[in-house]
Every structure is written in structure tokens, then in C-alpha cells.
Amino acid sequence: MRNASAFSLALGILTLGSISANSADIAAGNAKAADCSDCHGPAGISENPVIPHLAGQHADYLMHQMRNFKSGVRDNPFCVPMVDHLSDEDINNVAA
Ligand code: HEC
Incomplete structure (x- = not known):
């Protein structure tokens, strides 16, 4: 019985892990992307011709x-x- 509950606990952790890896946290991504706006523009539209737009990209x-x-x-x-x-x-989050 002890092993069974340890197993289900491990399974629970694995499941949680895969959920957080697949679902992007857009707010966290926006926070990380604050540094990117100097070059790529605040809304992902760059004003510099040698720096690509990121907005609208897949x-x-x-x-x-x-x-x-x-x-x-x-x-x-x-x-x-x-x-x-x-x-x-x-x-993952920044891209989303
Ligand atoms: C100092 C200026 C600068 C900053 C800050 C910057 N980038 Fe860039 N980024 C560039 C340049 C220049 C390119 C074009 C590179 C090339 O020509 O290969 C680029 C290209 C990219 C590309 C590829 C776009 C494409 O169309 O292929 C991505 C994705 C990207 N940047 C993401 C980011 C992210 C995310 C951040 C913030 C964490 C960031 N960049 C911050 C200058 C910057």
C-alpha cells in the first residue's frame, strides 16, 4: 500500500509537470518580453529596418x-x- 500511494503521488507530480509545460503563461511571457521591446518595439513592431517584427508571427x-x-x-x-x-x-511563454 505504501508503494501504491508513492506511485500515485509521483504520477500526480508528473501530470502537473506536463500541464504546466504545455500551457503557456502569457502574463509571465509579457513580463520577460519587457526587455525585448527596446529593439523589437513595445508591441512587437520594430521601428528599425534591421530588426524583425515579432508581432503576428506564429x-x-x-x-x-x-x-x-x-x-x-x-x-x-x-x-x-x-x-x-x-x-x-x-x-514557451514569451512566444505565446
Ligand atoms: C539589442 C537589440 C535586441 C534585443 C533587446 C532583442 N532582440 Fe531579438 N533580434 C534582434 C535582431 C537584430 C534580430 C535579427 C537577427 C538576425 O538578423 O538574425 C532579432 C531577431 C529575433 C528573433 C527572430 C525573428 C525572426 O523573424 O526570425 C526572435 C524570435 C527574437 N529576436 C526574440 C527576442 C526576444 C524574445 C527578446 C527579449 C528576450 C529579444 N529578441 C531582444 C535584436 C534584439
Whole structure:
């Protein structure tokens, strides 16, 4: 019986973990994205022609590009330092 309850506790933690990984926290993402607005514009519309707009872009695409910056597949001296410290969860939230 002791093992069974430990098992259901572990299962509960796993389930909670997967729910929080899949559902993005948009408010938390907005807070993290405050640093991005200097370059990408406060509403994700950049005023600088060499900096891309982020608004309207698909969340999956943004997530992918942020991971590319982090992993070094894509390099940029301005944006990599901004994205480098974001966790997978942050990336999920910011993209959303
Ligand atoms: C110092 C200016 C600067 C800041 C601050 C900045 N970026 Fe960027 N970002 C850039 C530039 C420049 C590019 C274009 C890079 C290139 O040409 O490869 C870019 C590109 C991107 C892209 C890829 C867009 C695309 O269309 O492929 C994403 C996603 C992105 N930034 C996210 C972020 C996020 C999230 C933050 C905040 C955590 C952030 N950036 C902060 C300068 C910045």
C-alpha cells in the first residue's frame, strides 16, 4: 500500500509537470518580453529596418528561432544575449 500511494503521488507530480509545460503563461511571457521591446518595439513592431517584427508571427516559429539562438545554430550579437538566459518555459511563454 505504501508503494501504491508513492506511485500515485509521483504520477500526480508528473501530470502537473506536463500541464504546466504545455500551457503557456502569457502574463509571465509579457513580463520577460519587457526587455525585448527596446529593439523589437513595445508591441512587437520594430521601428528599425534591421530588426524583425515579432508581432503576428506564429508562436511555434518564434520558439524555434529562440532555441536556435540559444543553441548557436543561429547567431546574432544583439539578440543572442537577450534570449540566452531564457529557460524552455520562458521561451514557451514569451512566444505565446
Ligand atoms: C539589442 C537589440 C535586441 C534585443 C533587446 C532583442 N532582440 Fe531579438 N533580434 C534582434 C535582431 C537584430 C534580430 C535579427 C537577427 C538576425 O538578423 O538574425 C532579432 C531577431 C529575433 C528573433 C527572430 C525573428 C525572426 O523573424 O526570425 C526572435 C524570435 C527574437 N529576436 C526574440 C527576442 C526576444 C524574445 C527578446 C527579449 C528576450 C529579444 N529578441 C531582444 C535584436 C534584439
